[in-house]
Amino acid sequence: MAKDKKPNKLKARLPRGFVDRTADDIRSADDMIAKIKAVYEHHGFDPIETPTFEYTDCLGKFLPDTDRPNAGVFSVQDDDEQWMSLRYDLTAPMARHVAENINEIQLPYRTYRVGYVYRNEKPGPGRFRQFMQFDADTVGAPGVQTDAEACMMMADTMEALGIERGNYVIRVNNRKVLDGVMAEIGFGGDEHAESRLTVLRAVDKLDKFGPDGVRLLLGEGRKDESGDFTKGAGLSPENVEKVIAFTDGTLEMDNDGTRELATMQAIFDACGYGEDRIKIDPSVVRGLEYYTGPVYEAELLFDVTNEKGEVVQFGSVGGGGRYDGLVKRFVGRDVPATGFSIGVSRLMTALKNLGKLGNESMVAPVLVTVMDGDVDSLGHYMKMVQDLRAAGVRAELYQGNWKKFGNQLKYADKRGCPLAIIQGSDEKARGIVQIKDLEEGKRLSAEIEDNATWRESRPAQVEVPLAEMVDTVKKMLADQAADRETVRAATK
RNA sequence: GCAGUCGUAGCUCAGUUGGUUAGAGCGUCGGAUUGUGGCUCCGAAGGUCGGUGGUUCGAAUCCACCCGACUGUACCA
Numbered sequence A: 001m002a003k004d005k006k007p008n009k010l011k012a013r014l015p016r017g018f019v020d021r022t023a024d025d026i027r028s029a030d031d032m033i034a035k036i037k038a039v040y041e042h043h044g045f046d047p048i049e050t051p052t053f054e055y056t057d058c059l060g061k062f063l064p065d066t067d068r069p070n071a072g073v074f075s076v077q078d079d080d081e082q083w084m085s086l087r088y089d090l091t092a093p094m095a096r097h098v099a100e101n102i103n104e105i106q107l108p109y110r111t112y113r114v115g116y117v118y119r120n121e122k123p124g125p126g127r128f129r130q131f132m133q134f135d136a137d138t139v140g141a142p143g144v145q146t147d148a149e150a151c152m153m154m155a156d157t158m159e160a161l162g163i164e165r166g167n168y169v170i171r172v173n174n175r176k177v178l179d180g181v182m183a184e185i186g187f188g189g190d191e192h193a194e195s196r197l198t199v200l201r202a203v204d205k206l207d208k209f210g211p212d213g214v215r216l217l218l219g220e221g222r223k224d225e226s227g228d229f230t231k232g233a234g235l236s237p238e239n240v241e242k243v244i245a246f247t248d249g250t251l252e253m254d255n256d257g258t259r260e261l262a263t264m265q266a267i268f269d270a271c272g273y274g275e276d277r278i279k280i281d282p283s284v285v286r287g288l289e290y291y292t293g294p295v296y297e298a299e300l301l302f303d304v305t306n307e308k309g310e311v312v313q314f315g316s317v318g319g320g321g322r323y324d325g326l327v328k329r330f331v332g333r334d335v336p337a338t339g340f341s342i343g344v345s346r347l348m349t350a351l352k353n354l355g356k357l358g359n360e361s362m363v364a365p366v367l368v369t370v371m372d373g374d375v376d377s378l379g380h381y382m383k384m385v386q387d388l389r390a391a392g393v394r395a396e397l398y399q400g401n402w403k404k405f406g407n408q409l410k411y412a413d414k415r416g417c418p419l420a421i422i423q424g425s426d427e428k429a430r431g432i433v434q435i436k437d438l439e440e441g442k443r444l445s446a447e448i449e450d451n452a453t454w455r456e457s458r459p460a461q462v463e464v465p466l467a468e469m470v471d472t473v474k475k476m477l478a479d480q481a482a483d484r485e486t487v488r489a490a491t492k
Numbered sequence B: 001g002c003a004g005u006c007g008u009a010g011c012u013c014a015g016u017u018g019g020u021u022a023g024a025g026c027g028u029c030g031g032a033u034u035g036u037g038g039c040u041c042c043g044a045a046g047g048u049c050g051g052u053g054g055u056u057c058g059a060a061u062c063c064a065c066c067c068g069a070c071u072g073u074a075c076c077a
Helices: A023-042 A091-100 A143-160 A175-184 A190-204 A204-219 A237-249 A257-271 A344-355 A375-389 A405-415 A425-430 A438-445 A449-456 A465-489
Strands: A054-057 A075-077 A083-086 A109-118 A129-138 A168-176 A221-223 A229-231 A278-280 A296-301 A316-322 A338-341 A366-370 A395-397 A417-421 A432-437 A460-465
Touching: A023 A091, A023 A109, A023 A143, A023 A229, A023 A344, A054 A091, A083 A229, A091 A129, A091 A338, A109 A296, A129 A221, A129 A344, A143 A257, A143 A316, A143 A338, A168 A257, A175 A190, A175 A237, A175 A257, A190 A237, A190 A257, A190 A438, A190 A460, A204 A221, A204 A425, A229 A338, A257 A375, A296 A338, A296 A375, A338 A344, A366 A375, A366 A405, A375 A395, A375 A465, A395 A425, A405 A417, A405 A438, A417 A465, A432 A438, A432 A465, A460 A465
Parallel strands: A168 A278, A366 A395, A366 A417
Antiparallel strands: A054 A083, A075 A083, A109 A129, A129 A338, A168 A296, A221 A229, A296 A316, A316 A338, A417 A432, A432 A460
16 A cells, blocks of 8 residues: 555545534523513514525516626526526525416505525624524515514514514614615615615615714725725715704704604604614614615624634624515516514624523433443443433433443543433442532532542542432432523623 | 736745755654543654746755746627
8 A cells, every 4th residue: 555545635624604503592592582472472473484495586676687697696507407506595495486476465464574684795703604583574564654663563573572672773764764865865866866876875874984984985985904995885075064954953854754653653652662672863864775665774783802802893783664666676566575684693793792592501411330331331321321211301321432431431421411320230230320510520620630530539429229329310300400590690 | 819917835925135954733653541522742744845847056945948826808609
């Protein structure tokens, strides 16, 4: 054999912008989803699920670009040459579902859905190419009372997740108001659609760059930290000031949009949702494409620090609005709709910071160790495991090489097992088992330096008759849980 | 996409003006210890020095291009 018989090892690597989820993450996410679901169900919404793939033309009018069919979305061609894409939000697929079943669905249709969505764009801290959204929508409801309800439900959801009042705010605006502002600065007609977008994008960055940064973007342009230059909207100085005056509330408008906002405000007042929960804010822009009326977003107000300890601008964790034209694309007649989306993945990172994540992580299983590997013994050990499970105790049998007993406890230690059950032939002959408290043993290990003593003293280990094993285990686990609770209370 | 910074072991990093066979700590695995985690000691495995080409007697080191990561910015339905 040649000595360099090393074939090129395949490099194991995760596609960028994607993450593997740990056990803790999954449990936390499940916990969050359950809480959000409870709020939506309570408000009278029913679940629906659509697939992750859709025909590209059903997702939007934008794709695929023939040169770059994967720009923004992940697209593939089916074997009949049709373009399919991974969904980039949950709203467009829902609109497709409603349109396809419009004759069977009773409108207004109140529905929620949760799932992963995919975006083929540059990932960043807290921005991934696969992430989870949780949406609720009402289709076939023309009045702004539906939008108002959505805002209040978003507020309720934040609180259900443990975010205290004052730590979040739902900000509301209306696209029709923004259209009025565009008309004011002479960007009214269709021929100015592109310029309008530039202006709206600039306004959207108010929280990121502040009024002065937005002034630059509305005017000549702005240079970023790396020295790269971004071209501005090219507005005249007086128009720049007009837009800024509107966003800070100095310039008041009077049009359909402001009247709709007034109605919504009246509903918030009637229901007791004050400005500490829902606030009308003229700088909210939100999705630039299909929104036609009210738009709203949920913003977190507490500081979020990343793993490096830096405070990061977190921005919105969810948002939505009215999209009266989305279903119409399919059915031809007006089907008004409004709804919002919560970014589960983003919210989860924020909640982790706030310590509001269910981090009472699952206790590892009790480990039944194996001293003898003969058929009878294996059956006997497995029966011990089953007895523990039948009593509601999370338990497992050691599945590695049983001949190295030290490794079994090493495994139990690293896995975080609370207890280990030991029964060799001696114990078996006497009808007893050893129950080792691994947590207590870890504490004792600090006082023992010599390995021989450490092994012989068998710290934190009790002997009980086999018949009492289950009860003793349950009692020891309960004691450990109580200890953890005391420690947690003390550190608060 | 544009701009900036950076790529050496699984991880964190050292590596002199360009000079033998590229090192350390941590981690992993084995042993000291056929039936007891931790500590300690001993040993081992682990590297296309991001890639390709060039300069040179000689390149981890210098040059060019490419790839990748990070940060900012743009886009984000």
